[in-house]
Amino acid sequence: MDTIGFIGTGVMGRSMAGHLLEGGYKLNVYNRTRSRADSLVEKGAVWLDSPGAVAANSDIIITIVGFPIDVEAVYLGADGILANAKSGSVVVDMTTSSPKLAARIYENAAEKRIGSLDAPVSGGDIGAREARLSIMVGGDEDVFERVRPLFELMGKNIGLLGPAGSGQHTKMSNQIAIANGMMGICEAMAYAEKAGLDPMGVIACIENGAAGSWSLSNLAPRFLKGDFAPGFYVKHFIKDMGIALDSAKKMNLDLPGLTLANKLYQVLAAKGGEDFGTQALYKLYKEEINGAG
Amino acid sequence: MDTIGFIGTGVMGRSMAGHLLEGGYKLNVYNRTRSRADSLVEKGAVWLDSPGAVAANSDIIITIVGFPIDVEAVYLGADGILANAKSGSVVVDMTTSSPKLAARIYENAAEKRIGSLDAPVSGGDIGAREARLSIMVGGDEDVFERVRPLFELMGKNIGLLGPAGSGQHTKMSNQIAIANGMMGICEAMAYAEKAGLDPMGVIACIENGAAGSWSLSNLAPRFLKGDFAPGFYVKHFIKDMGIALDSAKKMNLDLPGLTLANKLYQVLAAKGGEDFGTQALYKLYKEEINGAG
Numbered sequence: 001m002d003t004i005g006f007i008g009t010g011v012m013g014r015s016m017a018g019h020l021l022e023g024g025y026k027l028n029v030y031n032r033t034r035s036r037a038d039s040l041v042e043k044g045a046v047w048l049d050s051p052g053a054v055a056a057n058s059d060i061i062i063t064i065v066g067f068p069i070d071v072e073a074v075y076l077g078a079d080g081i082l083a084n085a086k087s088g089s090v091v092v093d094m095t096t097s098s099p100k101l102a103a104r105i106y107e108n109a110a111e112k113r114i115g116s117l118d119a120p121v122s123g124g125d126i127g128a129r130e131a132r133l134s135i136m137v138g139g140d141e142d143v144f145e146r147v148r149p150l151f152e153l154m155g156k157n158i159g160l161l162g163p164a165g166s167g168q169h170t171k172m173s174n175q176i177a178i179a180n181g182m183m184g185i186c187e188a189m190a191y192a193e194k195a196g197l198d199p200m201g202v203i204a205c206i207e208n209g210a211a212g213s214w215s216l217s218n219l220a221p222r223f224l225k226g227d228f229a230p231g232f233y234v235k236h237f238i239k240d241m242g243i244a245l246d247s248a249k250k251m252n253l254d255l256p257g258l259t260l261a262n263k264l265y266q267v268l269a270a271k272g273g274e275d276f277g278t279q280a281l282y283k284l285y286k287e288e289i290n291g292a293g
Numbered sequence: 294m295d296t297i298g299f300i301g302t303g304v305m306g307r308s309m310a311g312h313l314l315e316g317g318y319k320l321n322v323y324n325r326t327r328s329r330a331d332s333l334v335e336k337g338a339v340w341l342d343s344p345g346a347v348a349a350n351s352d353i354i355i356t357i358v359g360f361p362i363d364v365e366a367v368y369l370g371a372d373g374i375l376a377n378a379k380s381g382s383v384v385v386d387m388t389t390s391s392p393k394l395a396a397r398i399y400e401n402a403a404e405k406r407i408g409s410l411d412a413p414v415s416g417g418d419i420g421a422r423e424a425r426l427s428i429m430v431g432g433d434e435d436v437f438e439r440v441r442p443l444f445e446l447m448g449k450n451i452g453l454l455g456p457a458g459s460g461q462h463t464k465m466s467n468q469i470a471i472a473n474g475m476m477g478i479c480e481a482m483a484y485a486e487k488a489g490l491d492p493m494g495v496i497a498c499i500e501n502g503a504a505g506s507w508s509l510s511n512l513a514p515r516f517l518k519g520d521f522a523p524g525f526y527v528k529h530f531i532k533d534m535g536i537a538l539d540s541a542k543k544m545n546l547d548l549p550g551l552t553l554a555n556k557l558y559q560v561l562a563a564k565g566g567e568d569f570g571t572q573a574l575y576k577l578y579k580e581e582i583n584g585a586g
Binding site: 099124134136156157159166173175177184187191192194195201205206212215218261288 | 392415429450452454462463465466468470476477478482485487490491494498499502505508540541546547548551553581582
């Protein structure tokens with residue numbers, strides 16, 4: 001049975017790594033802030049002191065860290081994964097990161113006969129906890145099949161979408177749909193409130209029709225109650241939109257809706273909203289509802 | 294049993310009126326183009342020569358016509374409904390129209406002791422045919438209860454959302470969510486195609502997660518196949534967005550996402566797309582995919 005290395009034991013990673021332990025795998029773990037790996041160590045994971053040490057002692061190395069710059073450091077740095085991983089091992093980056101960087105890691109890995117997948121997820125902390133994540137994978141099919149049993153311990157909708165970078169591109173498609181959709185439910189509910197309707201009554205009336213969406217049914221009720229607690233942080237969403245816009249620009253594709261949504265989220269962040277959940281976009285519209293009108 | 298008047302037997306109205314006939318109601322009908330009422334007359338409806346004649350001979354008068362200007366003519370014109378309807382009768386406008394006009398009709402009707410509801414629908418031609426429409430109602434509760442049995446023959450999600458105009462406002466909320474969401478699915482799929490992914494594979498991977506929506510599951514597959522046939526016409530959607538933007542402006546509410554979506558649909562219409570279905574917004578992005586990039 002493969003020994004798994006797991007780097008990045010934040011809210012998401014901790015749940016995901018926990019499912020692998022429960023699935024019977026031996027686990028080596030590393031995290032920048034050590035204390036966040038404590039609960040996994042108590043359950044039998046082995047703490048190692050660097051990404052390089054995890055890589056050297058594992059067969060499949062999974063990472064889920066913060067930003068593309070962290071991915072770059074962890075994979076390509078001096079004591080990083082690729083400098084230390086064994087030939088024949090596999091690396092799997094589950095961070096939402098840049099498609100270009102995913103392709104670069106794949107190429108560097110291939111030179112050392114290391115398999116590489118990009119496999120970002122959606123579903124948030126709850127999806128991670130309940131092993132219901134969507135996992136969007138880019139890379140080679142044989143490598144995907146080798147890692148699939150691990151993915152199946154962590155998620156439900158698991159797809160190989162194409163070559164290296166395709167997982168990240170798919171996640172970008174996902175975020176583009178969400179960003180525009182979030183603007184839509186905020187505007188729909190702001191209109192409803194301003195018009196004096198009961199917004200929850202409006203949701204009940206429209207959510208099963210053509211206006212229906214996961215966000216309308218799950219996030220609109222939260223922001224209407226003034227609940228802006230993060231399921232998914234504004235600051236991370238801004239990171240993702242930045243990657244998508246950058247990637248679209250490189251492909252000469254204009255995305256006016258995403259550009260606008262990103263601009264609105266930047267305003268929200270500038271007003272101190274970056275640690276709220278994404279549904280806090282409603283705050284911008286709420287100010288208007290209570291404003292001059 | 295109330296005798297029903299039905300004015301406006303286009304694609305939607307014809308199906309809706311048919312359900313009332315099947316429900317055992319006596320039906321008087323009028324339509325600007327007479328031939329479109331023929332199938333109803335064959336099933337037992339009585340043709341009358343004007344909106345006024347229908348109003349004078351019916352207890353509950355239902356209208357579903359084209360634009361607010363048509364609603365105004367049919368209700369407030371010289372041989373219109375309100376000049377001819379009996380005291381104690383009820384009028385129900387199911388056209389998607391302006392909330393202000395709905396309030397005006399309500400007031401004029403009240404002076405003549407005529408009940409009035411605004412009750413626009415969503416669900417399109419299929420929803421009308423299968424009696425699965427969402428019906429969003431504004432007006433008085435006793436009048437709503439009197440008409441409810443008719444609504445239940447035509448739809449599934451039926452809600453009284455508030456006083457006169459509230460049905461129209463709710464429909465506007467619905468269209469605002471749809472307009473932004475449509476932009477979102479077009480941008481997500483344009484990105485996926487441009488990145489070389491299989492867009493149908495992307496839909497399968499993301500539609501059950503946070504990016505999921507009715508439009509993604511039902512309309513994106515259509516535009517990806519190049520199917521732009523109208524479930525709901527671009528020209529009618531532009532009408533609705535115009536009403537929503539006008540209404541929002543009067544309430545001093547800025548809706549940047551809807552403003553952008555409306556602008557894109559105007560471009561599509563200017564290029565000859567107004568008789569396509571709303572999913573044809575993808576054509577604008579598709580041009581870009583095939584363009585300089």
